[in-house]
Amino acid sequence: SQLAEENLWALSVHEGESVTVNCSYKTSITALQWYRQKSGEGPAQLILIRSNEREKRNGRLRATLDTSSQSSSLSITATRCEDTAVYFCAVSGANTGKLTFGHGTILRVHP
Amino acid sequence: EAAVTQSPRNKVAVTGGKVTLSCNQTNNHNNMYWYRQDTGHGLRLIHYSYGAGSTEKGDIPDGYKASRPSQENFSLILELATPSQTSVYFCASGDAPGEGQDTQYFGPGTRLLVL
Numbered sequence: 001s002q003l004a005e006e007n008l009w010a011l012s013v014h015e016g017e018s019v020t021v022n023c024s025y026k027t028s029i030t031a032l033q034w035y036r037q038k039s040g041e042g043p044a045q046l047i048l049i050r051s052n053e054r055e056k057r058n059g060r061l062r063a064t065l066d067t068s069s070q071s072s073s074l075s076i077t078a079t080r081c082e083d084t085a086v087y088f089c090a091v092s093g094a095n096t097g098k099l100t101f102g103h104g105t106i107l108r109v110h111p
Numbered sequence: 112e113a114a115v116t117q118s119p120r121n122k123v124a125v126t127g128g129k130v131t132l133s134c135n136q137t138n139n140h141n142n143m144y145w146y147r148q149d150t151g152h153g154l155r156l157i158h159y160s161y162g163a164g165s166t167e168k169g170d171i172p173d174g175y176k177a178s179r180p181s182q183e184n185f186s187l188i189l190e191l192a193t194p195s196q197t198s199v200y201f202c203a204s205g206d207a208p209g210e211g212q213d214t215q216y217f218g219p220g221t222r223l224l225v226l
Contacts, residue, residue: 098156101153101154
């Protein structure tokens, strides 16, 4: 079974709407990361949230982390067509740097 | 300018042939990683390295070897390619600040088709 997993395979919204992608994980973590992968590109990190943090923001992005329920969310406000991508959560354990990625949530933002 | 580059970007190989995928990074990162990406599986770690001369097995190393001859270069080698290794391969470098908080920077990927 996956160490990290997004709760939905796909989401679809219209431009300007807000959207949230959720992730659950199954291990003790030091940090959780959110990555975005646009078509034809490699993933790029959006937010890194450490286990002692509850919320992290980056522009229109907001990530939360709840270590008691082993879950995280990534919210995007005022979505744009260019936000269309696959969104991954990834978790890492102590001292290895190794990331385990979820399967990803496909987000489509329609005009 | 792209900090992680991969070559080739596309490759067609025959079953049983040898394939070498190359990765170069100019980030001066110690850590480098090879992943494969398949529909429904996300990114899965094949091999990684903590520095020149070191290679470690990831989660799915069978059928793959890795080589890290220098800080900048990390290769993935398929000695006997099989159709099941048809996939998109990504290389990444990481800045490893410690305690598992390694931000990874990915290359553009190599699309491999094994016939």
